[in-house]
Amino acid sequence: MIHLGDITKIHGAAVPPVNVIIGGSPCQDLSIAGKRAGLDGERSGLFMDQLRIIKEMRKADADRGRTGKEIRPRWMVWENVPGAFSSNHGADFGAVLQETVRVVVPKAPAVSMPKGGWPTSGCLSGMGNGGGFSVAWRVFDAQFWGVPQRRRRIALVADFGGFTAPEILFERESVSGDYPQVRTPWETLTAHAQRCAAGNDRAAIYGGEP
Numbered sequence: 006m007i008h009l010g011d012i013t014k015i016h017g018a019a020v021p022p023v024n025v026i027i028g029g030s031p032c033q034d035l036s037i038a039g040k041r042a043g044l045d046g047e048r049s050g051l052f053m054d055q056l057r058i059i060k061e062m063r064k065a066d067a068d069r070g071r072t073g074k075e076i077r078p079r080w081m082v083w084e085n086v087p088g089a090f091s092s093n094h095g096a097d098f099g100a101v102l103q104e105t106v107r108v109v110v111p112k113a114p115a116v117s118m119p120k121g122g123w124p125t126s127g128c129l130s131g132m133g134n135g136g137g138f139s140v141a142w143r144v145f146d147a148q149f150w151g152v153p154q155r156r157r158r159i160a161l162v163a164d165f166g167g168f169t170a171p172e173i174l175f176e177r178e179s180v181s182g183d184y185p186q187v188r189t190p191w192e193t194l195t196a197h198a199q200r201c202a203a204g205n206d207r208a209a210i211y212g213g214e215p
Contacts, residue, residue, distance in 0.1 A: 012054045017061025022077040026062075028055040029084035052083065056104055063108065063165070073135045074166030080173075081105065081163040087144055089159055090123040098123050101161070105140055109133030109165050128171045138163070139170035 009015050030052040059078055066077045083105075089098050095118030106113040110133045128141035140163045147156035164170040 017058040018065035022066050025080040026078045027082040079166040083161040085159050105163050109138045139168040141170040141174045143174045
């Protein structure tokens with residue numbers, strides 16, 4: 006393992022490329038038990054440094070000649086508390102989705118919170134620079150993973166080169182099922198997007214009840 010030090014001082018082009026970058030920005034600024042500073046908070050704002058490093062690394066990899074789904078890192082994982090859904094009246098999680106997609110679609114539109122709040126599981130997909138992308142999220146509870154306490158966390162997976170994000174978080178049988186549709190600006194992003202690995206022809210967010 007290589008320790009690279011302070012994330013704010015790491016430049017993605019100066020470190021060895023990897024296939025996936027995993028991060029869990031400190032949750033104090035998003036937790037309902039904290040001061041709810043949101044993504045503008047000093048700690049939770051480190052999520053933007055995670056994305057910055059991904060963009061820098063991907064650009065360097067593309068400059069070396071890699072294209073499409075071969076550009077690294079292809080995947081990102083982000084973990085945080087469910088309070089992220091309601092932070093700044095839901096705007097912060099929308100910003101997480103928008104900024105994640107902007108890794109491959111620099112002018113991606115804003116993602117507004119659906120009526121009734123963010124669902125605890127869902128995904129979006131579309132066409133970006135050089136191919137498709139997908140982002141999926143799901144709330145897990147540690148009590149079902151061998152931890153003797155209830156500890157709920159959001160897991161978000163992004164595939165910047167394809168539509169595997171929902172397959173990673175959900176079993177194929179559940180992914181291909183009928184999630185209720187949530188109206189979002191993503192429906193106008195592209196006519197070639199896919200619905201959570203199910204082959205729909207429009208970009209949208211699908212999810213369960215909030």
